[in-house]
Structure formats: C-alpha cells, structure tokens
Amino acid sequence: MSFDVGYTTADGRTIGGVLMEMKNITLRFGGVTAIKNISLDIREGEIRAIIGPNGAGKTSMLNVINGFYHPQEGEIIFRGEHRKRMRPYQAAKQGISRTFQNVALFSGMTTLDNIMAGRQLKMHKNFLWQMLRYGPALNEEIEHRRKVEEIIDFLEIQAIRKTPVGSLPYGLQKRVELARALAAEPSLLLLDEPMAGMNVEEKEDMSRFILDVNDEFGTTIALIEHDMGVVMDLADRVVVLDYGKKIADGTPNEVQKNQDVIDAYLGVA
Amino acid sequence: MFYREAGQYKTSYKADSAIFPILQDRIAIWFYLAVAFIAVPLFGSEFFINSMMIPFLIFSLAAIGLNILTGYTGQISLGSGAFMGVGAYSTYKLVTIFPDMNVILAILLSGFFAAFIGMIFGLPSLRIKGFYLVVTTLAAQFFLEWAFIRIPWLYNYNDSGAIEVPNRRVFDIVVSGSEASATTRYLVVLSIVVGLTWVASNLIHGRIGRSWMMIRDMDIAAELIGVRPLVAKLSVFAVSSFYCGVAGAMMVFLWLGAAEVESFDVNQSFLILFMVILGGLGSLIGSFMGAGFIWMLPIVIRAIPKILGLDINASTVEHINFMIVGALILVFLIVEPHGLARIWAIAKQKLRVWPFPY
Amino acid sequence: MDFLYSLFVGPFVDMFSTPDFLLQVLWEGFVTGTLYSLIALGFVLIFKASGVFNFAQGIMVVFSALTLVGLYQAGVPAYLALLLAVGVMALLAIGVERLVLRHMVNQPDIILFMATIGLSYFLIGLGEFIFGGETKSMITEQLGLPTGSTTFAPFGGVLILQHIDIAAVVIAAVLVAGLAFFFSKTRIGRALRAVADDHQAALSVGISLNQIWAIVWFAAGIVALATGIMWGARSDVSFALQIVALKALPVLILGGFTSIPGAIVGGLIIGFGEKLFEVYWGGLLGGGVEGWFAYVIALIFLLFRPQGLFGDKIIERV
Numbered sequence: 001m002s003f004d005v006g007y008t009t010a011d012g013r014t015i016g017g018v019l020m021e022m023k024n025i026t027l028r029f030g031g032v033t034a035i036k037n038i039s040l041d042i043r044e045g046e047i048r049a050i051i052g053p054n055g056a057g058k059t060s061m062l063n064v065i066n067g068f069y070h071p072q073e074g075e076i077i078f079r080g081e082h083r084k085r086m087r088p089y090q091a092a093k094q095g096i097s098r099t100f101q102n103v104a105l106f107s108g109m110t111t112l113d114n115i116m117a118g119r120q121l122k123m124h125k126n127f128l129w130q131m132l133r134y135g136p137a138l139n140e141e142i143e144h145r146r147k148v149e150e151i152i153d154f155l156e157i158q159a160i161r162k163t164p165v166g167s168l169p170y171g172l173q174k175r176v177e178l179a180r181a182l183a184a185e186p187s188l189l190l191l192d193e194p195m196a197g198m199n200v201e202e203k204e205d206m207s208r209f210i211l212d213v214n215d216e217f218g219t220t221i222a223l224i225e226h227d228m229g230v231v232m233d234l235a236d237r238v239v240v241l242d243y244g245k246k247i248a249d250g251t252p253n254e255v256q257k258n259q260d261v262i263d264a265y266l267g268v269a
Numbered sequence: 270m271f272y273r274e275a276g277q278y279k280t281s282y283k284a285d286s287a288i289f290p291i292l293q294d295r296i297a298i299w300f301y302l303a304v305a306f307i308a309v310p311l312f313g314s315e316f317f318i319n320s321m322m323i324p325f326l327i328f329s330l331a332a333i334g335l336n337i338l339t340g341y342t343g344q345i346s347l348g349s350g351a352f353m354g355v356g357a358y359s360t361y362k363l364v365t366i367f368p369d370m371n372v373i374l375a376i377l378l379s380g381f382f383a384a385f386i387g388m389i390f391g392l393p394s395l396r397i398k399g400f401y402l403v404v405t406t407l408a409a410q411f412f413l414e415w416a417f418i419r420i421p422w423l424y425n426y427n428d429s430g431a432i433e434v435p436n437r438r439v440f441d442i443v444v445s446g447s448e449a450s451a452t453t454r455y456l457v458v459l460s461i462v463v464g465l466t467w468v469a470s471n472l473i474h475g476r477i478g479r480s481w482m483m484i485r486d487m488d489i490a491a492e493l494i495g496v497r498p499l500v501a502k503l504s505v506f507a508v509s510s511f512y513c514g515v516a517g518a519m520m521v522f523l524w525l526g527a528a529e530v531e532s533f534d535v536n537q538s539f540l541i542l543f544m545v546i547l548g549g550l551g552s553l554i555g556s557f558m559g560a561g562f563i564w565m566l567p568i569v570i571r572a573i574p575k576i577l578g579l580d581i582n583a584s585t586v587e588h589i590n591f592m593i594v595g596a597l598i599l600v601f602l603i604v605e606p607h608g609l610a611r612i613w614a615i616a617k618q619k620l621r622v623w624p625f626p627y
Numbered sequence: 628m629d630f631l632y633s634l635f636v637g638p639f640v641d642m643f644s645t646p647d648f649l650l651q652v653l654w655e656g657f658v659t660g661t662l663y664s665l666i667a668l669g670f671v672l673i674f675k676a677s678g679v680f681n682f683a684q685g686i687m688v689v690f691s692a693l694t695l696v697g698l699y700q701a702g703v704p705a706y707l708a709l710l711l712a713v714g715v716m717a718l719l720a721i722g723v724e725r726l727v728l729r730h731m732v733n734q735p736d737i738i739l740f741m742a743t744i745g746l747s748y749f750l751i752g753l754g755e756f757i758f759g760g761e762t763k764s765m766i767t768e769q770l771g772l773p774t775g776s777t778t779f780a781p782f783g784g785v786l787i788l789q790h791i792d793i794a795a796v797v798i799a800a801v802l803v804a805g806l807a808f809f810f811s812k813t814r815i816g817r818a819l820r821a822v823a824d825d826h827q828a829a830l831s832v833g834i835s836l837n838q839i840w841a842i843v844w845f846a847a848g849i850v851a852l853a854t855g856i857m858w859g860a861r862s863d864v865s866f867a868l869q870i871v872a873l874k875a876l877p878v879l880i881l882g883g884f885t886s887i888p889g890a891i892v893g894g895l896i897i898g899f900g901e902k903l904f905e906v907y908w909g910g911l912l913g914g915g916v917e918g919w920f921a922y923v924i925a926l927i928f929l930l931f932r933p934q935g936l937f938g939d940k941i942i943e944r945v
Contacts (some may be wrong), residue, residue: 040346125502132471190510400680400736404922414918535870542741542744588755591748595745596749
C-alpha cells in the first residue's frame with residue numbers, strides 16, 4: 001500500500017502523511033549485519049508494529065530511529081527533514097520518546113520523579129534559579145508537576161506516586177515507563193515489547209492505554225511485540241523483519257497471509 | 270507519637286513538592302539552626318568549637334561535594350582531597366595578590382577555580398565510567414599534588430613550601446589568621462556551610478538534580494530522554510569540585526591557619542569518601558552524619574582509654590581507628606548500603622507509628 | 628627554541644651519547660615494570676573470577692610482606708615465617724570470602740569496589756596494630772635471595788645489575804608460567820575460567836562459587852607475597868608502598884581488566900615509560916613526575932581505547 005497523503009483505517013480513523021521515512025538502512029557491528037537495506041515509513045497518527053522472530057533486528061531498528069545506533073548506509077527523513085548523524089538527546093528533542101525491552105527506569109527514584117524526568121526537555125529555567133528554587137524555577141516545577149499528575153491519573157498509578165520504582169512489580173514498572181515516555185509529549189512514541197512478561201489482564205490494560213494514547217493525544221506509535229493477537233488487534237500496519245531483512249509490510253490481514261512470513265515463523269520444511 | 274503527620278493535608282502541589290513536607294521536620298531544622306547559630310557560640314568551649322564543630326562543618330561540606338558526584342550522579346572520585354587543595358591554594362593566591370580583598374569572597378571565588386579544574390578532569394567521564402573513572406580521578410589527585418609541590422608560584426616561593434594564612438579583616442572583625450577568634454571563624458564557616466547546603470538541596474530537588482540522578486541510575490535511558498551527558502556530567506563535576514574547593518579553602522583559612530600538600534593527599538580523598546559511604550550515598554543529611562562520625566571517632570577512641578585509666582600511645586589509637594573505620598565500611602556496605610541516613614529514616618518511620626506499629 | 632630543543636632533541640642526544648646509562652635506565656624500568664605487572668596480575672585474577680575490582684591488592688602486597696618480616700622479627704626462622712605468611716594469606720582469602728564476598732553477592736560492582744577500599748583500610752590498621760607502624764627492611768639474605776651485584780661494561784661504560792633484581796624478574800616469570808599452567812591444565816583452573824565467563828552458568832554445572840573465590844583470593848595473596856618480598860628487598864617495607872602499589876591501576880587500564888598478558892605488557896610499558904620520562908624529561912618540569920606519569924598516560928589512553936590493549940570493543944545494548 002502506498003499513499004501519498006494518508007489513508008483511512010478499518011476502524012475509520014484518518015491517518016496523515018509520512019512522519020518518518022527510513023530509506024535503505026544498513027547497520028553493521030563489525031562483521032555482523034544487524035539490518036540489511038530496510039526501508040519503511042511511519043505515518044502521522046498510526047500505530048505501526050514491527051514484528052519478527054528473535055534476532056531479526058527489531059530493537060536495532062528502534063535504536064536507529066532514536067539515534068542510539070548510527071547506520072552505515074541509508075537515510076532517515078523525519079518530518080520532511082533529512083536527519084544527519086545525531087545523538088539520542090537530539091532525537092528526544094525532536095519529539096521521539098520510547099520505552100525499553102528490559103525496563104529502563106531510574107530505579108533509585110520515585111514514580112513521581114521518574115515521570116518528572118520525562119519532562120526534562122520541557123523545563124528550561126536556568127542554573128541560578130534552580131539554585132534558589134524560588135520564583136520561576138519553583139513555578140515551573142509546580143506547573144510540570146500538574147502535567148505529570150494528569151498522566152498519573154490517565155495511567156491510573158496514583159497510589160504508587162511516592163514509591164521508589166525499584167520495588168514495584170514488573171507490570172507497574174512497564175506502566176511507569178510508559179508514563180515517563182508520555183510525559184515528554186512525544187510526536188513519535190516507540191514501544192519495545194510493552195507487554196513482555198505480562199499476564200492476560202495486564203496485557204489488556206496496556207493495550208487499552210496504548211489505544212487511548214493514540215486516540216486522545218493523536219500520538220504516532222511504533223511498537224515491537226511478540227504477542228500476535230495483540231499486534232493484529234492494535235496495529236494499523238505491520239512490518240515483518242527476519243534476519244535483518246524486511247520480508248513483508250502491510251495491513252495485519254495482508255501480512256498474516258504472506259507466505260514469507262509464515263515460513264519465517266514456522267520454518268521452511 | 271509526637272512525630273506524626275496525621276492531619277497535615279497538602280492542598281497544593283507546591284506544598285507537596287516542598288523539601289520538608291512534614292511540619293515536625295521543618296521545626297527540627299529551625300531548632301538545629303538555632304542551636305548552631307546561637308547556643309554553640311554562647312556556650313561552646315574553645316576546644317569544642319575549634320576542634321570539633323569547625324572541622325565537622327568543613328568536612329560535611331566536602332562530603333556534600335563528593336556525595337553530589339558519587340551519591341547522586343554515580344561518578345566515583347578519589348580526587349576530592351586535591352580539589353580541596355585547589356580551593357586552598359587559589360584562595361591563598363587571591364588574598365596575597367589582592368591584599369584588600371574580602372577573605373570570605375576570596376574563599377567563595379576559589380570554589381570557581383576548583384570547579385574549573387574539576388571540569389577538566391571530569392572530561393574523561395564522558396567516555397568512560399565506573400572503575401575507569403577512579404583512575405582518572407587518581408590522575409587528578411597525583412598530578413595536582415605534584416603541582417602543589419613543584420610549582421613554587423602557588424605558595425609564593427616560601428622556603429617551607431607551606432601556605433600560611435594572613436590576618437584579614439572583614440568589616441573590622443578579624444576573620445582569618447592567628448588573631449581571629451574561634452567563635453568568629455565558626456560563625457563564618459557555619460554561614461557558608463548552611464548557605465551552600467541549602468543551594469545543594471535546591472539543585473538536587475529540581476530539574477538539574479534529577480538529570481544527575483538519571484545519569485546515575487541508567488545513563489543510556491537518560492540520554493534517550495533528552496539529558497545531554499556533556500552538560501549533566503560536566504555540571505556535576507563543576508558543582509562537586511566547587512563544594513570541595515570551598516571546603517578546602519575554609520579548612521586552611523578558617524581552621525588550620527597553614528597547610529602543606531599533605532593536607533590534600535590521597536588519604537584525605539579516602540576519608541571524604543568514607544564519610545559519604547558511612548553517612549549514606551545520595552543523602553545530604555547523611556553527609557553531615559558521616560563527617561561527624563569519621564571526625565569524632567578518633568576523638569572518642571582517644572578519650573575512652575583515658576576514662577578507663579589505660580595508657581595507649583597516639584599511633585596505636587590511629588591504628589585502631591583505621592581498623593574500626595575499615596571494618597565499619599564493610600559492615601555498612603553489607604548491612605545498610607544507604608548508610609546512617611537510612612538508619613535515621615528507619616528510626617523516624619518507627620517513631621511515626623509508635624506506639625502502635627501495626 | 629631552547630625549550631623545544633630540550634623537549635624533542637636533547638633527551639635523544641643524551642640517550643645516544645651515553646648508551647650505557649640508557650641501558651641502566653631501561654633495566655630499572657624493566658624491573659619496576661615487572662613488579663607493577665605482578666600487582667596487576669593479582670588484580671586480574673580476582674577480577675576475572677569474581678568481577679571484584681580489588682582495590683586492596685596493593686595493600687595485600689604490603690600486608691603480606693609486613694607479616695613475613697614481623698614474624699621473623701618475633702623470632703620465627705625465616706623459612707618458617709615464609710610458610711606462615713602463606714598461611715596468613717590463605718586465612719585472609721577464606722576470611723574475605725566468608726565475611727565479605729558471600730554477603731555481597733548481587734550488589735552493584737561499585738559497592739563491591741568500595742568494600743575493597745574499606746578492606747584495605749582495615750588491613751592497614753591491622754598490620755600496623757600488630758607489627759607496628761615503623762619502616763622495616765626485608766629479610767632478603769635470610770630467605771636465601773641473592774644480594775650482590777654484577778657490573779658489565781657495554782659500549783665502554785658501566786651497567787650495574789643488582790642480583791635481587793634479576794631474581795625478581797626470574798621469580799615473576801616462574802610465577803606467571805605456574806599460574807598459566809594452573810589455569811589452563813588443572814580442574815580448578817577450568818572451573819575458574821567457567822566462573823569468569825558466567826557465574827550463573829558455572830553454578831548450574833555444580834561449581835562452588837565460594838570455593839573458587841577463596842582459591843582465587845589465595846592465589847592473588849601468593850602473588851602479593853612474592854611481590855612484597857621483591858619490592859621490600861628493593862626499598863623497605865612500610866605502608867608508604869601503597870602509593871606505589873596504586874600504580875597497578877593505570878597498568879590495568881592499559882592492559883585491560885581481564886587479560887593476564889595485558890597486565891604484563893601494561894606493567895612493562897608503564898615501567899619503561901615512567902623511568903625514561905623521569906630521567907630524560909622530568910628535569911624540564913621540575914622533577915618528581917614519576918608520581919603522575921602512569922595516571923596521565925592511562926587517562927590519555929582511555930580517551931582513545933577505553934577497552935585496553937587486549938580487551939574487546941564493548942557494544943552497548945538497551
């Protein structure tokens with residue numbers, strides 16, 4: 001499917017133009033090629049899933065998107081701008097935020113502080129004001145606290161506000177991590193296996209949150225997930241990777257019927 | 270029973286984000302400040318003020334400096350002694366080049382010199398972490414020690430190689446040098462330490478402090494969220510060295526009166542690290558507790574045999590002190606890695622629920 | 628101009644005009660380098676097996692030497708004292724494993740590192756408490772180590788080799804060869820390499836971590852004792868040596884934390900480098916540059932090759 005100005009999804013949402021386009025990306029570590037000549041686009045407002053067997057290069061793909069790895073070949077165009085080699089914090093500045101496969105919370109800090117940390121880039125008061133914690137710096141802190149409380153309400157984690165995140169159960173940690181990513185008010189949200197290790201109930205909660213985020217804030221989401229049921233329900237378009245190559249790209253239904261995909265998952269006899 | 274927060278409802282985020290949200294804590298802080306500013310100068314003996322309170326406060330400030338770096342940002346340093354030296358030597362140069370300069374101003378300015386040197390030696394932290402950083406901070410320690418000996422300009426070509434503190438007045442009161450009274454020096458030290466502790470607390474509870482803790486807990490995630498490692502790491506090295514520098518300057522100018530390079534050697538760095546570990550990594554109150562503990566311990570060890578009527582010579586006391594400190598470090602790291610501050614917090618929690626713990 | 632000359636030309640002119648002196652300097656560098664390598668070696672042993680960055684290795688060198696000399700001074704015959712010192716190092720290894728390491732499994736590396744700083748303070752206090760704080764001389768002759776010197780005349784000049792230095796180099800070589808054999812050919816050696824690779828996996832095939840740790844700390848203790856004897860024979864035995872022992876850290880940066888060949892090569896580079904730098908360039912800077920040369924080299928090295936000479940490049944993952 002190739003549209004120049006978006007499309008309408010099965011559930012009637014309108015998807016906009018291309019937000020991020022990756023052209024012919026190749027990433028190598030020494031002799032190992034993690035990603036081979038992959039092109040894909042992510043459109044404004046859609047939920048884009050990246051799937052594939054273990055070691056297919058999914059996480060590497062996210063790492064390329066937010067500037068943690070630098071591909072040897074290919075180009076990335078984000079919001080119509082060619083992106084040069086950039087550091088992760090610059091990607092964050094452009095509005096890309098993410099969660100991690102293995103929860104990467106700041107374990108020594110409370111839930112509240114973790115989410116406040118997500119607003120790092122929105123706070124600007126300088127060192128001198130920070131030293132005095134008075135006037136503008138204090139007002140800024142309070143104002144952002146209010147925003148953070150909205151996210152806490154949204155994700156229903158009021159009760160653990162002042163708990164150090166290290167002592168939280170896994171499912172809640174994943175939720176706090178999502179809250180932290182949301183706190184940055186991203187235009188592109190990357191979720192790396194948001195439901196790994198969760199039970200059915202937690203998965204349902206998380207799916208609801210992801211749909212709500214997309215719906216209420218209009219956030220574009222790219223997610224990696226192994227649970228096919230979840231992917232088929234959530235995603236508007238799915239890209240399938242195997243051994244660092246793209247083997248299929250399309251709507252969930254199209255991908256499901258693709259022979260290459262079936263071979264990759266079941267093995268070729 | 271008395272330490273209760275029941276009934277203290279917060280109705281604004283401002284109240285809830287305050288540094289001491291509980292009323293009793295606020296009262297306690299004001300009480301301690303009153304004791305320190307009023308009762309100690311009035312009733313404290315010369316020995317108590319000069320040999321206990323002043324060094325306790327100065328080491329607390331140095332421990333806060335190292336705690337900001339190690340406890341809050343996770344960058345371990347064995348160079349704090351040398352950074353204290355930078356503060357002391359630059360104060361000395363300032364007051365001898367500009368004899369009319371306010372000595373308190375000179376002490377605070379010297380912090381900026383220490384901050385600058387600290388940033389230079391903090392540069393490698395951008396590429397390396399953990400143990401590797403220990404080696405680069407040792408490089409700072411030994412290089413600076415060498416500089417304090419081999420660059421005679423730093424100590425004005427004195428034959429002794431030591432820096433000696435001239436008598437200097439601020440508003441007609443002798444603040445530094447042999448003529449300054451212990452009480453005056455104590456009040457100056459106390460004001461500086463309280464002021465800088467307040468600033469440190471503000472920094473830590475705001476955006477900048479959070480960016481430091483993010484680097485500590487998970488540096489990769491911090492960068493992916495938008496923390497610039499360059500800014501966060503260099504700022505923490507600067508702030509930490511500033512604190513150490515001011516502490517070193519006060520140590521010479523408001524306490525010892527003269528100093529040689531031995532005052533800033535690697536053992537000093539170790540002692541400050543121990544204060545931070547025993548007090549509690551990542552705790553400002555802990556920095557005070559650790560400094561107090563490490564400073565008072567040898568005094569207590571010296572006093573005990575005297576009370577018991579035993580005769581133990583000075584070097585044995587020192588050896589026993591080494592053993593106790595070393596063993597305590599091990600015990601604390603095994604049993605309570607968050608140090609005295611955590612024990613204090615647990616005690617407060619117990620007090621909060623007493624007498625009905627369930 | 629003069630300065631540039633004395634920086635880039637003068638030292639080399641000096642080197643080639645008095646080649647015998649250059650040889651002497653290189654020999655000194657070689658011997659100190661060997662001793663740095665030995666300290667670093669003890670360090671690598673522990674780091675490989677337990678992931679502990681053992682700051683106390685340098686202190687263990689002094690502590691073991693102090694024990695040996697202290698026992699001798701208390702009237703124990705030299706060889707028996709040596710045996711007892713080995714016994715003390717074994718006790719220390721078991722003690723460290725039982726009282727410290729066992730309780731600190733799964734703690735962050737940095738906490739373990741700080742614990743070894745605590746351990747070194749404890750050992751300093753203990754050593755001085757038992758044996759006194761004053762400087763002692765090593766019982767070189769009593770242990771049957773050579774003390775004389777031989778003079779050579781290369782290039783028509785003078786080159787003096789102390790026999791104890793030659794012995795130090797030989798003993799170091801034997802020690803390294805012995806350890807290499809131990810780790811590659813024996814059952815315990817294999818178990819140790821398994822532990823070094825992956826703690827959990829080693830546990831799952833029935834290797835006792837606690838036993839391995841005690842053995843490794845003991846091996847490091849033996850290396851420390853050998854280093855202590857050699858070093859004590861060259862200078863004196865006192866805790867002032869710990870400052871010198873700290874130079875094992877830059878050696879490790881050069882060689883990498885896990886490589887035995889790295890420790891040896893790193894030690895030699897630092898040994899040669901600092902002697903040459905001190906003798907030929909030190910004067911320019913007012914002397915005493917030996918104190919920081921190793922660290923500054925390590926610092927510069929870190930900026931370009933953080934994984935060390937023999938380490939693998941680290942790929943960070945999230």
